[in-house]
Amino acid sequence: MSEPLTKVDSAVQGIDIPSPKATKHRRTSSSAHGVMNVKDLEEQGIELQIAKETQMTGWKINTSPATIDEKDMLKKLLTTPPVKKIDLHFPLGLEVTARNLKGVTIKDALDAIHKQFKKRADDELDLAYLAGFEWDKEESWTRLVVHLRKDAGQSMSSGGKKKKGKKEAE
Secondary structure (H helix, E strand, O other), X not given: OOOOOOOOOOOOOOOOXXXXXXXXXXXXXXXXXXXXXXXXXXXXXXXXXXXXXXXXXXXXXXXXXXXXXXXXXXXXXXXXXXXXXXXXXXXXXXXXXXXXXXXXXXXXXXXXXXHHHOOOOHHHOOOOEEEEEEOOOOXXXXXXXXXXXXXXXOOOOOHHHHHHHHHHHX
């Protein structure tokens, strides 16, 4: 019985058994080319630029972003270079995260804010309108500060603006 085996088991010969690490990998095709992680930008020292359109929305934070008349603005990227996710920090301490693997858009940021405030009544909000975003790299590289104001200001569009016009006509 000390002779070497001459028969070959065809069920296992020639098959490479992959290691468990080789089969488990994250799919990268769902993220768009050029969209970066905000932490990678910090490591590389690349500064963010915020879209100026965010300052002209006149958007009330407890209403849907769909109430903004200029729909094209919602499709624009929130930051340059585009990022997959970014934290939005409110002065009173609340923080929400806007995410989009193809680059966070203005709509993604407004949706994240709206999700937090949609159940609040108008009289609960002292500062109910979006004034814009600020990126302060000294405070935190990975988040934007959300600025709010009491009135819509010089808005290009607003759901509340139409209601005011109706009240004046009465």
